[in-house]
Amino acid sequence: MLLRVHHKTTYRYSAPVTESHNEVRLHPLTDEDQTRLEFQLTLSPPARVFSYEQPGGIVSHFNIHVPHTELVILAESLVQTYRHDPFERLNWVEDDWGFYAREDIRQRYAEYLAPTRAVPFHPELERIAQLTRRQAGVSAASFLYTLTRLLHRLLEYKPGATHVHTTLEQFLENPRGVCQDFAHLMLAVCRREGIPARYVCGYLYGGYETLEIRGQQASHAWIECLMPGERWCGFDPTNSLLVNDYYVKAFVGRDYSDVTPTRGVYRGPAHHELTVEVDVKDAEREADRR
């Protein structure tokens, strides 16, 4: 699909901010699943933008030294996505877990197998994995698909129930949250099972069907798992979906802290108000309409 993404972040301060330093991870990736055709970052107040590549994507950063009470970061991009059929090439019947025991795989993807602060190894994970194994077939893909659906069923999607610093332990005690919490939990289960898994931050096109799709109003999060054959495949526990060409990836990392879309520090009042607007459109359909 050809998707046009419009992502506007606005910070409003109660008094002027005199100095502000920001890093943003908003450039959609170019990889085997998608190509970034256009990208534009517009800032208000205007600032000179610097960019470089990091493992996981492109980082842009800028600073503002003029007093301001509002900072607007507008990222607009046009992306071609390819994963039309996410089931393609997935093995559902054969036991292919031997792949994950390979020492070369364990070393090459070591950072996606280790626990992190946001993805700790909790005893509860083993129970979730057992439950999944009971319902799943013998292949890794079947396990992951079953796990995606299981988490969707076990967890309650409730915006506002958690915040960016909610820990996995807290979420397990009170399993209500948003895509970030779903993704961290699924990462933890996968890594404990020895499946390299990474956090993906990006966008989801809601389609024109009447389906209820979560994560359209803001940037979305899901995970990618390394499949036998050494390719990454996306799973979205928040929507109980395999990731297809409706998804646009912006950044990948070990957990949320690697991929934070906008982060920064400023000198000014202690409180600020943040609003995020995300809009993903089918660019071909838009063109047809015109």
Place this chain on the structure above:
Amino acid sequence: MGLCDDYQTEGFYDEMFAADGTPRPHYEPLYRTLQGMRVEEFQARCELAELTLIHQGITFTVYGDERGIEKPFPLDLIPRIVPAHEWEHIERGLTQRVRALNLFLQDVYHDQKICRDGVIPRELVVNAAHYRREFQGARVPHDIYVHICGTDLVRDRDGTYRVLEDNCRTPSGVSYMLESRLILMRVFPTLFRQNAVRPIDHYTTLLLENLRELAPPDRHDPTVALLTPGVYNSAYFEHSFLAQQMGIELVEGRDLFVNENMVYMKTTRGPQRVDVLYRRVDDDFLDPVTFRPDSALGVPGLVNAYRAGNIGLANGIGTGVADDKVIYAYVPKMIEYYLAESPVLPNVETYLAWRPDDLKYIVEHIDQMVVKAANESGGYGMLIGPQASRAECREFAEKIKADPRNYIAQPLVALSRCPCFVDGRLEGRHVDLRPYVLCGKEIRVVPGGLTRVALRRGSYVVNSSQGGGSKDTWVLRNGGEEEGASAMQQAMPRAGGAMSQSQRGRASSPRTGGAPC
């Protein structure tokens, strides 16, 4: 009766005395002086040294001690003497080691060949506590990450020098090395006439030279500053001392700001661009945009400015991965891999709890081993098995089993001893040695180092935070270890040292602009 009579080596390797009680050749002039000195006279010289230390405010800080955290640094007046041939060996070994460590850091932040070739498991590197993923792929000036390295050496029972650990982040203690020398020259001037001691006071000149090399290529008269976390840091004395000696600014994070990838210092005459920072702030606190957002010590935007090549940092970012005690165990392999040489200075034999066989061995022999957390320093987070209770051993074994990646164990090295003046007589105390390696276009090791002493009888812990003290370390000139060394060497304390004393201890030095070289 001489000061050295009745001295016992008690089966340890003694720096001053051979096993039969006779002084080693390089200690003979000192031995004769001590034997000709009355205890009262030695005592008086000690008091003079102590007063000097107090007056100059040479202190260190012990965190968590409620009796006032700042303490004068205990200096024992019997020098530790290293003969020329031993120093040559140490120098060769350290040069080799730091070269390998820099090649390792360059490699792990780029292609990770050493992991792909199976020499070091990649998981140990990328999951190390101080590995900085954010910094993967960044170019650094001259491909050098570690500009100042403080490597801790110990000698075992047969006198072999071994590396105990590397300090590739912000090694401290060099000010004590320099100050100890000044004090000894003042209290025992005659000793320097009898021994051919190589000078160390050019350390700060070399350091400044190295720092200036890190400036962006278009900056011909670079501005260098020392970034300190501030007065509450345990090494603040050293920060102000070094800035003072080099004639550079001593700054805190709030004195600097970044605009469009350039770093500036706020001065009374407006912003002044800074080209190089000798930063004594850890990675975590260096830049709240990139690392810990709650840090108020750092400079927002500094890491990106460094990445863009607009400022030099010493040491570079992410060097802590080489300090990880698990990675330490692989340094000999690194030397073979990158340099195709065999290590000049061996490691201490190390067991990695991360390996299942080693873990089993450690747990079974814990009462005979020294166990250390992979990323702690200053003598914290460790267990000395032979000196610990059974309960302590059991408790530690559980910690290791719960998190094997984070523990290593070593047999207790019977650290060499050196005579110390204790309660009116000489007694042996365990010592280590931290020389300072400066790595620029060439690698230089100032002939000397910080000899740390475990002042408590029988103790093996030399860290100043754990009751350690220091000694002046004398490296002798070639030929200087023969009897009756020439009297012309280093007759008097240097003017540079004397001059600086009136200015010592200030919170910040005046804004001098460019640094003299």
